[in-house]
Amino acid sequence: MSRHRTFRVGLVQMSSGPDPDENLERAVAHVRTARELGADVVALPELFRSQYFAQREDHAMFDLAEPIPGPTVDRMAALAKELKVAILVPIFERRAAGVYHNTVAITDRDGGIAGTYRKMHIPDDPLYFEKFYFAPGDLGFRSFPLHAGRVGVLICWDQWYPEAARLTALSGAEVLIYPTAIGWHPGEKEDFGEAQFDAWRTIQRAHAIANGVYVAVPNRVGLEHGDVRGDRVEGPGIEFWGGSFVADPFGRIIAEARRDREEVLVAEIDPAMIERTRQHWPFLRDRRLDAYSPLTQRYIDSSSPSG
Secondary structure, three states: OOOOOOEEEEEEEOOOOOOHHHHHHHHHHHHHHHHHOOOOEEEOOOOOOOOOHHHOOOHHHHHHOEOOOOHHHHHHHHHHHHHOOEEEEEEEEEEEOOEEEEEEEEEOOOOOEEEEEEOOOOOEEOOEEHHHOOOOOOOOOOEEEOOOOEEEEOOHHHHHOHHHHHHHHHOOOOEEEOOOOOEEOHHHHHHHHHHHHHHHHHHHHHHHHHHOOEEEEOOOEEEEOOOEOOEOOOOOOEEEEOOOEEEOOOOOEEEEOOOOOOEEEEEEEOHHHHHHHHHHOOOOOOOOHHHOHHHHOOOOOOOOOOO
């Protein structure tokens, strides 16, 4: 009989200041803390190296982009090798002149790059002007076999799409990790804040349940005005709500950060629990593959004779 294998995922919930280099070094310190707490895989929040610059459309922000490999990935790859830990490294990727992505580079414990994921769903909302900066991802929904276990990677806005979670789970992921930068418009918090936070957490717990898989979400925290090296966006900013969490295959929250401070979470991923959960809730077994082709349509007009 094979040894019962488990591994531990660490989530870094952090705030970001106006100096990208300082943010990088603070992230390094948080990764060290996660490793000291026993993490085998550590995930940082989306675009952690700067404040969330997509609060405005500004060509000067393209100067933040970097290639893979590049300064941020190289720094984290060296740290991964030193600590013998896998690190999920979100960056603003410069793929080529005029082609940029919102990307996570996955470094394994030997310091090598195990793969990259490019954000597939790109939002365009007030204070989230990502379509100005990022081309949609073109690498599909995949998981990555790391020394610790098989990890699926998605990014922020991807977390609202059950299709993305399903396809990544079907690729063999034992945990879906969503590096995230989400928060409140301060003027909306009083009326809609709790409902928005609850919806965010609920949809991702549903992904865990529907796919019989763990879900882990590192978010940033704190009020930001997109201040990058002194270039600040006028207005109320975004209050990132923290609340990073890990849910098990039943959707139960097994680790959760507070909403108002930096924290490092560590939680155990148990593949045997995935097996047991899927045996008792066989949603993957009972899928009707013959009936799902309409999912490739934008909308189904039931009033039309052709559908």
